Amino acid sequence: MRLKDENKIESIFNAAIQLINEHGLSGTSMSKIAKKAGLSASTIYVYFENKEDMLNKLYLNVKKNMSQEVFYNYDDSISIQSAFEHTLKKFINFILTNKEEFLFLEQFSNSPLLHMLSRNEGTELFEPIFSLFEKGKSQNVFKQVDSNLLHMFMFNPAIQYVKDYLGGRCELNQDDIEKIIQMSWDAVKA
Amino acid sequence: MRLKDENKIESIFNAAIQLINEHGLSGTSMSKIAKKAGLSASTIYVYFENKEDMLNKLYLNVKKNMSQEVFYNYDDSISIQSAFEHTLKKFINFILTNKEEFLFLEQFSNSPLLHMLSRNEGTELFEPIFSLFEKGKSQNVFKQVDSNLLHMFMFNPAIQYVKDYLGGRCELNQDDIEKIIQMSWDAVKA
């Protein structure tokens, strides 16, 4: 693809994310996305097969950006607890500063439009975390449980916290974030 | 006049839940719900103002059922840890045996169609839990953090686990459930 095209995909993605957060998945039509992106609805079909395809590719795109930022400069050599806390902090930071992308992810994750394939591909982008879990378990730093459980206790409460904040249901508070990280650690540590 | 049929609301709710789980919120139309419920689409509008209203009332209905079952025979006098574990167990049990209702809740919670009002009303149904949190904090059994944080660590990982199971992404395992309860406790305990 040429540069020009990449810009167009970018515009489509941005427009889609904004509209979905404003009006929900079902309230966002292709023509509205096209209008916001400044092109014709039919142009979208040059780049994507259909709405589902577009949404799935957008999902993976966002997940990729997220993983890139979260694992940027990921240092494998520090202590497991440090790696855990550091990564979680970076994750929270990412979803706080990229709330549009994050909220889109949350909406789309619960939709039947998200293909199993995309979901798996998205999960694989967080592979370093699963490595950390395995390493931690082998060193008896983490509880001897399925890594998915560790994953849930690492991310889900934090995700809920940010969702509540972004939904105006609680205040943002640095202290709370520290506590969340502490609690997550308490949950997973052996 | 004909007698208002309470069963009708029940049928509408059941049809809606099933369809939403099968085809997603946006893939579920009022006429499809009506057809499944065995009545005319316009009849739904006798009982509800519009789709949004119907969905919000369905949400509250499900939340109410959930709270009734979770807090049935809720014993205030046992130890805080027992109450915590017992309630969480009952909660997991409810969402496992009422997967349709549970999955609907998860979908709808992320939709902009869910009114703030309904969300709050739904939360209030779980008041006993917040009482437990306050009591536990005063006795220094729980960490001295906002009760919402305790709530997140109590429920969100479990919710994610059941979602993964119901989505076919992991096996159900009694042992895992015990571990989740243990991890939740580790997260919240002082």
Add this chain to the structure above:
Amino acid sequence: MRLKDENKIESIFNAAIQLINEHGLSGTSMSKIAKKAGLSASTIYVYFENKEDMLNKLYLNVKKNMSQEVFYNYDDSISIQSAFEHTLKKFINFILTNKEEFLFLEQFSNSPLLHMLSRNEGTELFEPIFSLFEKGKSQNVFKQVDSNLLHMFMFNPAIQYVKDYLGGRCELNQDDIEKIIQMSWDAVKA
């Protein structure tokens, strides 16, 4: 019919007139009328066959009120010009002080829902005017033209004036009204 019923018909008529002026003929449904009248939609069908029937009866009702007021104390013995001017003045006064009824009439007169029968019956209520026209023609006070033409020049410009005023397209002005009456007279006089 009993008193009680008469009140109900009155309520229905009032509600209908108000709603039609606010939202137009097509924007006014039977259930909205019923709600505004404080009764059930099905009750309207106790008194009228259907919407058309109700509207036609309302039309005649308004026309009857109008004729009663316009011809109240109608004095046959004064000069023809005085009778003409006096009646026109009273007519203008009626439509100015009963703008709701008047505007309903104007809306409904152009609708295909108005039956020929009702229209004729309504016209007959203005019989004294046609008598005046005949008398005036026989005395060579009016032009020797079809009475309907006299009728048009007597009423239509005035009606348009009041419509423009009520529609906010001109100011009400007593002087204008005098001039309209003068012009009408110039048009019909021999």
Add this chain to the structure above:
Amino acid sequence: MRLKDENKIESIFNAAIQLINEHGLSGTSMSKIAKKAGLSASTIYVYFENKEDMLNKLYLNVKKNMSQEVFYNYDDSISIQSAFEHTLKKFINFILTNKEEFLFLEQFSNSPLLHMLSRNEGTELFEPIFSLFEKGKSQNVFKQVDSNLLHMFMFNPAIQYVKDYLGGRCELNQDDIEKIIQMSWDAVKA
């Protein structure tokens, strides 16, 4: 892309006019118009924003046609009385030979769907008449009254006459028309 078909708008307008005259404004749905025009209902929405928009544009279109025909070859230099009579004759002729358009205008003029803006724009198309009124007043040929009053006496009785004729409530009669023109003149002349 396919070429935009100007005929399509024409077809839509024609279908709308016919149906509105047959079944009234409220009895005419977009899908019926589309069917009669030989296209899909959604195609109408390619050309117009909504029903209201379409109707207002149709209104202006008809008004424009009317003004074009009425003022075709309009000669400013003849006597004021001749110009008055000539124009009125042409107007009556237009509404008699374009009864569909005329009746649509009458129905729509009384509808709350007609925007103030369209109404004004429509009136402006008859500017030459208002010039004539001003000129006539300055030469003391017309009464010294608001031009709107002159306008009412010039057109409204004639309009009513044609409506009665088209509604089958009177016969068409060239003599009557001459008389109407005479009466209009008597009404407005100084």
Add this chain to the structure above:
DNA sequence: AATGAATGAGAATTCATTCAT
């Protein structure tokens, strides 16, 4: 007489997508 419940028919409008240019 009065009415809440019920509904089939139909309303306006939007949607995802295709197609010819």
Add this chain to the structure above:
DNA sequence: CATGAATGAATTCTCATTCAT
């Protein structure tokens, strides 16, 4: 590649009316 035009299918919701009580 890009897109305006076009549309069948679907959507939410309203309506006039009927009916059992």
